[in-house]
Every structure is written in C-alpha cells, then in structure tokens.
Amino acid sequence: MSFLYEERASSSVFVDVVWHTQDTSDGTYLASADARWDLIFTISADGQRVLLSGPSTQPTPVPYTAGNRNVGIRFAAGAYFTHVPVDAMRDRTERLTMPTPGLFLLGGSAWPFPGTDDALVDALVESFARTGLLAHDDVVEAALDGGPVPLSPRSVERHFTHATGMSPREVRRIARAREAVARLQRGEAIADVAHRLGYADQSHLTRELKRLTGYTPGQSQGRDEPV
Structure with a gap:
C-alpha cells in the first residue's frame, strides 16, 4: 500500500x-x-x-x-x-x-x-x-440491519431507489461483497467465507468479488489496502 x-x-x-x-x-x-x-x-x-x-x-x-x-x-x-x-x-x-x-x-x-x-x-x-x-432515510438503514420495516416490499424498494439509486438486492450484494473482502483480509479461508455469507460456492464468490471489487478472493487475501 x-x-x-x-x-x-x-x-x-x-x-x-x-x-x-x-x-x-x-x-x-x-x-x-x-x-x-x-x-x-x-x-x-x-x-x-x-x-x-x-x-x-x-x-x-x-x-x-x-x-x-x-x-x-x-x-x-x-x-x-x-x-x-x-x-x-x-x-x-x-x-x-x-x-x-x-x-x-x-x-x-x-x-x-x-x-x-x-x-x-x-x-x-x-x-x-x-x-x-x-x-x-431510516427505512433503508433498518432494512439493511434486518430490523422490522412496516412497509410493503414495493415501498421499501422506492426508499432504496430514492436514497441510493439501486434496488435493495443490489445494495445488499455490494455490502456482502465488502464483508467478504474484510473477512478474507482477516485471514478467513475462501471456502469458509463463501459458506458463511451465503454464496452458492467459491465460483459464485469469485464472480461477485471480481465484479464489485475488481479482485478475486485470492487477491483480496493478500491486499493490504482498505476495502
């Protein structure tokens, strides 16, 4: 770095x-x-x-x-x-x-x-x-934290679109990828990270990290820069 x-x-x-x-x-x-x-x-x-x-x-x-x-x-x-x-x-x-x-x-x-x-x-x-x-927008933060949101899925999506320009699904994908990199940098095994964060397999993890961070899981393990 x-x-x-x-x-x-x-x-x-x-x-x-x-x-x-x-x-x-x-x-x-x-x-x-x-x-x-x-x-x-x-x-x-x-x-x-x-x-x-x-x-x-x-x-x-x-x-x-x-x-x-x-x-x-x-x-x-x-x-x-x-x-x-x-x-x-x-x-x-x-x-x-x-x-x-x-x-x-x-x-x-x-x-x-x-x-x-x-x-x-x-x-x-x-x-x-x-x-x-x-x-x-408290709705966005509550939804990402897993808290109760007394709104319909369509209403929640409108809140996300207004604040982030993205769907809840895309925001969560990005947050998960960043968490995966943080875990890899702390020394967790690639297979363990994929399993614990709900990726289908290591190939799925690799595709997502490459698309959202620019690095593969293996590259992320040796990366000394902040996410």
Whole structure:
C-alpha cells in the first residue's frame, strides 16, 4: 500500500466513517463498489480539492499522488444529498467548485473547507443536515440491519431507489461483497467465507468479488489496502 490510512467511526447518524490518508507515492487505488455517498477533501502541493461521489455499483480507479493528504467522509446507509437526483450521481464523481481556497460550493451554497481537522469535518456534516442538504432515510438503514420495516416490499424498494439509486438486492450484494473482502483480509479461508455469507460456492464468490471489487478472493487475501 502506497498511502497511510486510518479511519474513525462517527457518532452522526449520517456518517459511517471518516478516514484520513497520506499518499507516500504515486499510484492508483481501485475503490470497491460501496452504494454510499462520499465526500473527499484533498490538500496537495497544487492547492485544495473537493470531490463528491455518488453511490457506486462498480470498482472505481482512484489516482493518488505522493505528498497529498486526504480526508474522506463515507456516509451511512440511507444518507443522501438532496440537491441532486441520485440517478445523476450514481457511479459518478464531481469535482466541486472552490471560489476561494477556503470555500467550496455545494447545493447552491458556499461551505468552509475543513482540511484535516476532524472537529471541522463533523461540524460540516451537521451544517449539511441542519440546512436540509443532507437527509437520512431510516427505512433503508433498518432494512439493511434486518430490523422490522412496516412497509410493503414495493415501498421499501422506492426508499432504496430514492436514497441510493439501486434496488435493495443490489445494495445488499455490494455490502456482502465488502464483508467478504474484510473477512478474507482477516485471514478467513475462501471456502469458509463463501459458506458463511451465503454464496452458492467459491465460483459464485469469485464472480461477485471480481465484479464489485475488481479482485478475486485470492487477491483480496493478500491486499493490504482498505476495502
């Protein structure tokens, strides 16, 4: 791995994790499908940059450059931005306009660039939510957690489509693939992972991981990058 990586959980209902990286060389990271929104702040020798990524259904190459420092917000299941239809951002990353080095534009408003300060990152998320730019669909999160959802399957599907641009089945496939990689990286055997996560067989696991993460189970076992 050619970058240093750390992450922390968040107490916000809108956020899964906040991660920090420092790039130690030039290269390309293959980000797995994640069915989540992401916001990335980069500080480089050339200045600052903000990227907004919509839910992804496929692996995405992400270039990195030695010396860059990055902070990313991986939003929670069910969290979504309200200023744009999710279909317009699915499998897409948009570089946001920065009118000054300390401000970026999102949803028609200017927001402070938080840099690498976790407190400022958390405050930014709260500001998004307070103004209605960021919303959270409890139905999506409850359905993924296996909790009771007093709605018809069609209604649940509409909630998923609105927040993620995907069906519940596709979101669960992505979540299962990411869990499979995490287990493989912890040293679990390929056959055990396939069985415990409900794949039909090892070939099924291989097809799903290759399609959603870009790596085979064997490659995933030796991969030292985050999922």
